[in-house]
Amino acid sequence: MSLHNLSSADIAQGISKGSFSASEVLQSSLDRIEATDKKVNAFTAKHVDRAIQKAQSIDALRASGASLPPLAGVPFAVKNLFDVQGQVTLAGSIVNRHHAPAKQDAFLIQQMAAAGAVLVGSLNMDEFAYGFTTENTHYGPCKNPHDTTRISGGSSGGSGTAVAAHQVPLTLGSDTNGSIRVPASLCGVWGLKPTFGRLSRRGTFPFVNSIDHLGGFANSLDGLATMYDAMQSPDALDPGCHVKKVEPVLSSMQHGTQGLRIGVLNGFFEDNASPQAREVVATAAKALGVHAQVQWPDATLGRIAAFIITASEGGALHLDNLRHRIEEMEPLSVDRFMSGALQPAAWYIKAQRFRRIYRDKVNALFENWDVLLAPATPVSAPVIGTDWLEIQGQTLPSRAAMGLLTQPISFAGCPVVAAPMWPSLNDSLPLGIQIISAPWREDLAFRVAKQLETLGICHLKKVEL
């Protein structure tokens, strides 16, 4: 049996039944990483000793007859902007190499550990999360397991690739403007960007405080939901964590889509989508029996405001690096950081004020709809090094354009399940959809995702590496 192909539910169940041990699952994952990572470059560090200890503790727990937690023995890995105790938090940079090692794990890693999951390593990303391609100059580009000449997407590229390459069934990432949804789409795996303020960001290296979200990737929808439920908790120590209670989704996923008001986003989300991107949304809509077309309010302005806030906050955060260590920064993003640091304050303030109007309009939209569908990326994965994309007759900078369709959604803070799909017009390359719901209603997005999975519309594909 190939343990590295199993879903997190199958792993936890197999360990619980005694079909295999947590230590065997861990070894299978480490072997898979060893065999494949030279080809895809997802991992920047492996945490073998602590992983062995954790797996042994799960095996001991089972031997004692105690009940096992929901992710017992499930290997996972994290984008390398998550603090891992005893490790330096790189955030994709070499600048941070001089920082002191983290004193404790990030909050979400603690939550995963409490649920029994086994941390095996840290993952490649765009430097300081400013990018959609993970063409990291310092650590090398992360490669798409479905075609290693192509990008994995970013900035959580290692997180998408590690799941698609069957190295681990679960990974954690961050998403400011699309950094979970873009790699999920391009790598053909499940992804979740929850509501802004749902999951604590404590113990992660920030990019844009006012838009940063954390979330995850999985090789099964059940795994994504179990992981999400395990990570939820109020956290008064993250000023951006707004929740007061845990709202699990796993138990309600099977409720179906009966009675849900589902629509397809048109306008901006069609105008900036390739034929393949339109096809996958049409396929999902047809399977769900959805015909309604819905206009997202002010999508262009929402993207612009997110773009400006990102540049300003990102540039300000790295002002000292720009002043003193600019030669060590990522060549693909350093000029954007510099430009952002010099933007007039009036642009930033206007964008933040506009966000309030925007939020009200998006909330009003969801008074009439429960779930909305849109492509996650305009195109499938471009070849590494691509500078420009042609989308609907427009020539756009490739590295920014990959986030065109995700940026307006996250700026409103809405939760999104990114679902893996496979356009017929492509040569086996995935292109995912966004299943979007109102703020704090992740449960509805999961219900629609479950329906699409059950219908066989959304699924992973095996890769040959």
Add this chain to the structure above:
Amino acid sequence: MTQEQALEFIQINAVAMGLPTDNTRLERAASHFIRTQAMAQLLDQVDCPADLEIAEIYCPKQLAP
């Protein structure tokens, strides 16, 4: 805004902020800046009443759960 004007803006403000001022780098930053400026112009056309506050994160004290 022309490329030259954007470069001039970037040069002056880079000095003010203590950032490196080599010309090649500033020219690249100015290219990004001019694209952002075009976007900011669109946003500037949105009517925001004076009492419209920024979207909030700051909270003076956590409410009791």
